[in-house]
Amino acid sequence: MNLDLVYRQAVLSVAGNPRVEALIKGRARSLVRRYVAGETLEEALRAAEALEAQGVHAILDLLGEMVRSEEEARAFQEGILVLVRALAEKPWPKYVSVKPTQLGLDLSEGLALELLRGILREAEPKGVFVRLDMEDSPRVEATLRLYKALREEGFSGVGVVLQSYLFRTEKDLLDLLPYRPNLRLVKGAYREPQEVAFQDKRLIDAEYLHLGKLALREGLYVAFATHDPRLIAEVKRYTEAFGIPKTAFEFQLLYGVRPEAQRRLAQEGYTVRAYVPYGKDWYPYLSRRIAERPENLLLVLRSLLGG
Template identity: 90%
Template sequence: MSLDLVYRQAVLSVAGNPKVEALIKGRARSLVRRYVAGESLEEALQAAERLEAEGVHAILDLLGEMVHSEEEARGFQAGILELVRKISERPWPKYVSLKLTQLGLDLSEALALELMRGILREAEPRGVFVRLDMEDSPRVDATLRLYKALREEGFHGVGLVLQSYLFRTEKDLLDLLPYKPNLRLVKGAYREPKEVAFQDKRLIDAEFLHLGKLALKEGLYVAFATHDPRLIAEVKRYTQAMGVPRDRFEFQLLFGVRPEEQRRLAQEGYTVRAYVPYGTHWYPYLSRRIAERPENLFLVLRSLLGG
């Protein structure tokens, strides 16, 4: 196992400790503001406006996952519907991302499907694209089933995410080809066992490029979600060499991470989107960001020591 993976798994394990969660929630607000646009929808829309002024489009995400009741799931649906209506009033590209577990996937697939139908019935007529985030490996099959069900019901303004660190992903990609999915490709940010996921960063990176090239060859629209300069450079080289037009793919990066790279790619004429999370349920998201980059752990420690 690579040092990167050892670090990530260690951080995610510690982050699950309730005492650590309480400490970070109480004293690491400065780091939160770096990666989360705010707790309100208005703050998120203001952050999106600033990005648009720099040529970078926004992916808005009301943070939340793994709810414990139907009431909680319906509350998140109401929040997402408010987001859909508000963003539809803006002149820039309209793009929303969500997790199915915040709509009750763990409680009932039928409930999550019902709530997703309600969201898409509001979103599609307003030109709002909705991306279903992919969560940890036990939830992949259910997420794929719901995506396919929505497409078979006639919804088209919905996309999916695949993770390159899972052994199964190439098969999942091939199985999805009849649906011609709008695909976001990520490496994967959850703590996964060696039985289901690559544990070596080099293999994860290689698989990321392999899957992206395969998807492009199959005619899919691909959003490459990475901050790695080497991977970005290889995507640019490959698409230029193969004559893949720039309206067939895009780059996606996280709010607060390498903003200068986001602006530079946009200035070069690529479609660039920044994932802009907001809301009060930010702790799981922040934990995964800390696990991705050791520098973020130092920022947390500095926040804690400095109060």
């Protein structure tokens, strides 16, 4: 039995219960502050500035996903445009992440493309890079179509994400090669059935390294998004052994997770970015963080017991 998988699926299942959601939203604020910069853009920018002082760059993400109306999707687009304009005034690297369902993908692929196009038209001239996040497996195909459409329209300041736990990912990577994508590689944080995803952590890790090395050999710029010390060490060993410069890849970690490792990697000369989420729609994001690490569940329980 894969205990990691059992734990993750159990947490994600329980987190979907409305009563559990209400309880955590009401009483686990201390844990939220550990992983979420705040509910406002001003708080997120302060967190980003603090990271920059430590040599770590920030990826700003206005939290939100799976909107239910066009009005809500357009409101999120405006919030992201406000973020883009604020970043344009900053002297440090400018980088945002967006989720397709935040911009109406579940309502209409055309709507999501329209709103993404509007974001990129403002972001690219301001030097703001936009990462198109990847969500759960039913939405992968549409997300890849959005990315390809944007690239075919001439947008270059946009990146994509692939997840190593999905069986389909190597084929997706090969299909993307003509676009020379700026790639973020993750293991995957959603609850996926055994028909579409590896269920064994060892296989997911092995596939992660296989895909990352394949992308590097193909000359792609790769953002290795992981906190696993073994995977980070292997990426460092592989790139050093084959003379791949530090400018050809980077490491990405989550805000509030292993900050000492983030600073150490930056001091070693690697490009390091911390994913800095903010906004009021933080519960789905927090649920996935709890599902990733049993220690986080203990923090939740302490928050609940302590009020």
